Amino acid sequence: MTAGPLTAGVDLGGTKIQTVVVRGDEVVGSDRVPTPGTNADDVIAAIAGTIEAALDGSRPSDLGGIGIGSPGAIDVSRGVVSRSPNVSGFQREVPLGPKVSEALGGVAVRLENDVRVAMLGEHERGAGRPFRNVLGVFVGTGVGGGLVLDGKLRDGRGAAGEIGHTSVTPKGRLCSCGRRGHLEAYAGRGRMEARARKLVHEGRRTDLFDIMKAEGKPRLSSGVIAKALRKHDHVAESLVDDAVWALGIALSSAQNLLDLEAIIVGGGLGDRLGQPFVDRIVEAMAPRLFVPERPPAVLTTELGDLSGAVGAAVLAGRSITAPRAPARAPEPARGPSPAG
Amino acid sequence: MTAGPLTAGVDLGGTKIQTVVVRGDEVVGSDRVPTPGTNADDVIAAIAGTIEAALDGSRPSDLGGIGIGSPGAIDVSRGVVSRSPNVSGFQREVPLGPKVSEALGGVAVRLENDVRVAMLGEHERGAGRPFRNVLGVFVGTGVGGGLVLDGKLRDGRGAAGEIGHTSVTPKGRLCSCGRRGHLEAYAGRGRMEARARKLVHEGRRTDLFDIMKAEGKPRLSSGVIAKALRKHDHVAESLVDDAVWALGIALSSAQNLLDLEAIIVGGGLGDRLGQPFVDRIVEAMAPRLFVPERPPAVLTTELGDLSGAVGAAVLAGRSITAPRAPARAPEPARGPSPAG
Numbered sequence: 079m080t081a082g083p084l085t086a087g088v089d090l091g092g093t094k095i096q097t098v099v100v101r102g103d104e105v106v107g108s109d110r111v112p113t114p115g116t117n118a119d120d121v122i123a124a125i126a127g128t129i130e131a132a133l134d135g136s137r138p139s140d141l142g143g144i145g146i147g148s149p150g151a152i153d154v155s156r157g158v159v160s161r162s163p164n165v166s167g168f169q170r171e172v173p174l175g176p177k178v179s180e181a182l183g184g185v186a187v188r189l190e191n192d193v194r195v196a197m198l199g200e201h202e203r204g205a206g207r208p209f210r211n212v213l214g215v216f217v218g219t220g221v222g223g224g225l226v227l228d229g230k231l232r233d234g235r236g237a238a239g240e241i242g243h244t245s246v247t248p249k250g251r252l253c254s255c256g257r258r259g260h261l262e263a264y265a266g267r268g269r270m271e272a273r274a275r276k277l278v279h280e281g282r283r284t285d286l287f288d289i290m291k292a293e294g295k296p297r298l299s300s301g302v303i304a305k306a307l308r309k310h311d312h313v314a315e316s317l318v319d320d321a322v323w324a325l326g327i328a329l330s331s332a333q334n335l336l337d338l339e340a341i342i343v344g345g346g347l348g349d350r351l352g353q354p355f356v357d358r359i360v361e362a363m364a365p366r367l368f369v370p371e372r373p374p375a376v377l378t379t380e381l382g383d384l385s386g387a388v389g390a391a392v393l394a395g396r397s398i399t400a401p402r403a404p405a406r407a408p409e410p411a412r413g414p415s416p417a418g
Numbered sequence: 419m420t421a422g423p424l425t426a427g428v429d430l431g432g433t434k435i436q437t438v439v440v441r442g443d444e445v446v447g448s449d450r451v452p453t454p455g456t457n458a459d460d461v462i463a464a465i466a467g468t469i470e471a472a473l474d475g476s477r478p479s480d481l482g483g484i485g486i487g488s489p490g491a492i493d494v495s496r497g498v499v500s501r502s503p504n505v506s507g508f509q510r511e512v513p514l515g516p517k518v519s520e521a522l523g524g525v526a527v528r529l530e531n532d533v534r535v536a537m538l539g540e541h542e543r544g545a546g547r548p549f550r551n552v553l554g555v556f557v558g559t560g561v562g563g564g565l566v567l568d569g570k571l572r573d574g575r576g577a578a579g580e581i582g583h584t585s586v587t588p589k590g591r592l593c594s595c596g597r598r599g600h601l602e603a604y605a606g607r608g609r610m611e612a613r614a615r616k617l618v619h620e621g622r623r624t625d626l627f628d629i630m631k632a633e634g635k636p637r638l639s640s641g642v643i644a645k646a647l648r649k650h651d652h653v654a655e656s657l658v659d660d661a662v663w664a665l666g667i668a669l670s671s672a673q674n675l676l677d678l679e680a681i682i683v684g685g686g687l688g689d690r691l692g693q694p695f696v697d698r699i700v701e702a703m704a705p706r707l708f709v710p711e712r713p714p715a716v717l718t719t720e721l722g723d724l725s726g727a728v729g730a731a732v733l734a735g736r737s738i739t740a741p742r743a744p745a746r747a748p749e750p751a752r753g754p755s756p757a758g
Contacts, residue, residue: 211574223675227567234551234677235712243708244671247588248663257706331584331668332675335563337574366597368583372575 083142086129087199087391088178089192089384090121090148092164092219097128098384099136100391103203105384107132118167122174126181138182145188145390146174147195157189164219188393192386193239197224198231199389200342204380209339213332214379215241215325216345218300220254221262227336242266244328264324267347270317271298277313284313300350307351318351326362329376334368344379352378423482426469427539427731428518429532429724430461430488432504432559437468438724439476440731443543447472448727458507462514466521478522485528485730486514487535497529504559528733532726533579537564538571539729540682544720549679553672554719555581555665556685558640560594561602567676582606584668604664607687610657611638617653624653640690647691658691666702669716674708684719692718 082102089096092113099107109131114120129144150162157175162168175187190198197214200206206214206226214224221242225232232238242262243255250259254268263269274286290302306314329341343356360376367373381388422442429436432453439447449471454460469484490502497515502508515527530538537554540546546554546566554564561582565572572578582602583595590599594608603609614626630642646654669681683696700716707713721728 225675227572228570230568232567232676235679236677237709237712238675238677240674240677240708243674245667245706246585248586248667255708327585327588328671331671334580334583335565335578335672335675336572337576337578337580339575366585368580368595369577372577 083395084136084140085142085391085394086132086144087195087387087389087394088125088128088144088146089195089386089390090125090146090165090174091192091386092149095121095124095128096383096387097125097132098387098391099129099132099134099141100388100395105388107134107136108384108387113165115166118170118172121165121167122172122177122181125174125178129178129182138185141182141185141394143186143188143394144178144182145190145195145392145394146178147190147192147386147390147393148174149192152189152191154189157187159189186394190390190393193222194224194231195389195393196222196344196385197226197239197342197389198392199381199385199387200224200344200379201226201231202392203388204385205342205377206340209375211336211338212340212342213241213329213336213338214342214344215329215348216385217265217267217321217325217343217348218345219268219297220266222345225336241328241332244331246324246327261324261328265321265347267298267300267303270303270321273317273320274298274313277316282313285309285311286314300346303347304350318355321347322355322358322362325359326366329359330363330366333363333374334366337369338374340375340377342377342379344382344385346383349379349382423735424476424480425482425731425734426472426484427535427727427729427734428465428468428484428486429535429726429730430465430486430505430514431532431726432489435461435464435468436723436727437465437472438727438731439469439472439474439481440728440735445724445728447474447476448724453505455506458510458512461505461507462512462517462521465514465518469518469522478525481522481525481734483526483528483734484518484522485530485535485732485734486518487530487532487726487730487733488514489532492529492531494529497527499529526734530730530733533562534564534571535729535733536562536684536725537566537579537682537729538732539721539725539727540564540684540719541566541571542732543728544725545682545717546680549715551676551678552680552682553581553669553676553678554682554684555669555688556725557605557607557661557665557683557688558685559608559637560606562685565676581668581672584671586664586667601664601668605661605687607638607640607643610643610661613657613660614638614653617656622653625649625651626654640686643687644690658695661687662695662698662702665699666706669699670703670706673703673714674706677709678714680715680717682717682719684722684725686723689719689722 084101086099096110098105109128148159150159159174160171175189179187206212210229212226216222223239223241225239244261247259251263253260253263286306426439436450438445449468488499490499499514500511515529519527546552550569552566556562563579563581565579584601587599591603593600593603626646
């Protein structure tokens with residue numbers, strides 16, 4: 079058994095709760111359940127349940143801390159989540175930290191934004207380890223970003239990292255945030271689905287929605303898109319072409335401004351499409367780089383869909399070794415979470 | 419007299435050399451001459467001459483150090499400039515640091531990129547003082563940027579800050595770097611002039627070139643553009659409209675990614691057009707901000723066209739108090755300098 083304190087990390091998503099228990103660098107247990115579609119109390123009970131299951135015989139009181147990554151607006155100091163439209167009961171304020179702590183006998187709980195914990199996971203335990211200046215772009219339902227500069231996850235004033243809301247074309251497609259032409263309007267799965275429906279409405283043929291139904295999915299999941307691509311579905315191909323195009327623009331502009339060592343492409347869609355998707359993004363960025371002879375490394379994640387849970391466990395471990403800095407302002411509302 | 423070492427700062431531009439001598443926080447002398455249009459030796463002699471003039475009776479040996487901000491590719495460790503097309507003789511490698519040092523009896527000389535020293539000046543002695551996270555955008559012949567994060571001027575791998583090469587529209591105007599649709603293609607004075615010539619060629623009427631001739635300027639200077647605006651010249655107005663539009667897009671995307679406290683708008687054109695220009699940029703950014711209720715402060719420079727020289731003097735002072743970190747890789751070539 080590796081040395082170090084035992085911590086739990088929870089990645090709360092709109093469709094699933096993924097939990098790991100970690101000792102030092104090693105994942106010693108994990109559990110995953112669908113996110114209850116009923117109310118906040120059920121979600122809290124489910125989170126506590128995954129932690130107990132992942133502990134696999136150890137007791138909650140053995141935990142040095144619990145970290146939770148959640149979509150929505152996070153008040154880190156109070157442990158409160160709100161405005162998280164994809165989790166039942168989380169549109170209103172939910173004191174998630176205190177409630178989970180209470181359910182598990184008072185273990186300290188630390189909350190963070192889901193994208194930021196995923197970036198923390200990849201930077202500390204995944205593909206970002208060799209780099210001190212790295213951007214993570216998490217391509218899922220939305221497009222989130224986490225920025226590590228000089229080895230430190232950047233907070234800004236609470237809202238840094240929103241690469242998904244980079245303008246890629248002035249009068250483009252509608253974004254989830256209500257503005258037009260953002261990266262997320264092209265590369266976020268939610269907006270890709272809206273686009274696919276529009277194309278079908280205009281008479282284009284696609285198997286996307288048949289595959290979706292056959293798989294029993296309520297949404298165009300990453301798996302559905304990947305399957306349609308394998309069948310050379312033209313609509314799916316054009317959606318991914320557009321996503322790659324938009325990522326090429328937004329990421330090259332970010333690179334020109336920040337001169338990063340590396341960019342990590344993750345999230346549900348990024349992880350599912352993997353290296354071929356990353357290769358296409360590299361190709362789309364290349365002609366747009368101001369210093370083309372020194373491009374950043376562009377990489378897939380190493381932890382895949384465990385990035386968030388592992389990052390949350392890392393966060394919990396930090397609370398043990400270094401007390402939390404003074405409370406900062408609550409975060410503003412975000413667009414839909416890119417997790418999953 | 420303020421305490422602190424006496425240092426000199428030089429802002430080398432394509433049209434002028436601006437030098438200050440500084441003690442502590444106070445500018446105690448300054449000089450400004452046109453940049454010789456002949457060869458590198460004349461430029462070096464002119465720089466040494468401005469330092470002697472700005473010393474105003476003190477001797478070069480009284481100087482704790484000299485800082486020089488220069489356009490072009492800078493090799494900081496060797497004090498060498500190259501690929502600076504707007505300074506005569508500086509297309510090839512010029513050992514500017516050693517030569518100026520030699521001309522002034524061996525005073526230590528430290529070289530940096532012109533935009534970066536201007537940002538240093540504004541951050542340490544100008545409008546940026548209250549902020550730890552601030553972007554300076556210098557709108558001149560080109561559009562340069564300097565990024566201070568957590569109180570530190572960001573280098574990246576030598577090329578951080580290139581906000582001018584943010585994509586604002588995928589298939590837009592030609593940029594000085596050869597790509598299309600960059601901020602600089604709309605807001606850089608060099609590209610604005612090219613656009614004006616194209617519009618004239620297409621039959622549009624403008625007083626811009628008459629004003630330019632009457633003022634004896636070889637280029638559409640910031641003063642020429644400002645004068646045409648005062649006369650409600652339609653072409654000048656449309657050029658500035660486009661610049662504001664492009665700045666609104668690029669700066670809001672940067673804000674969404676970095677969540678900055680402040681953005682400082684300087685450079686020849688920024689300084690000349692001043693607060694009304696900044697007000698228009700604020701307006702153009704507002705609808706594009708992801709957290710509109712908490713916009714960054716957007717400010718004019720405080721030091722105006724002394725930003726670069728004062729920043730260079732600050733840099734020279736740093737060399738005295740803290741020895742230079744190990745040499746980093748030479749900087750790559752840049753587009754035309756935004757200075758002036």
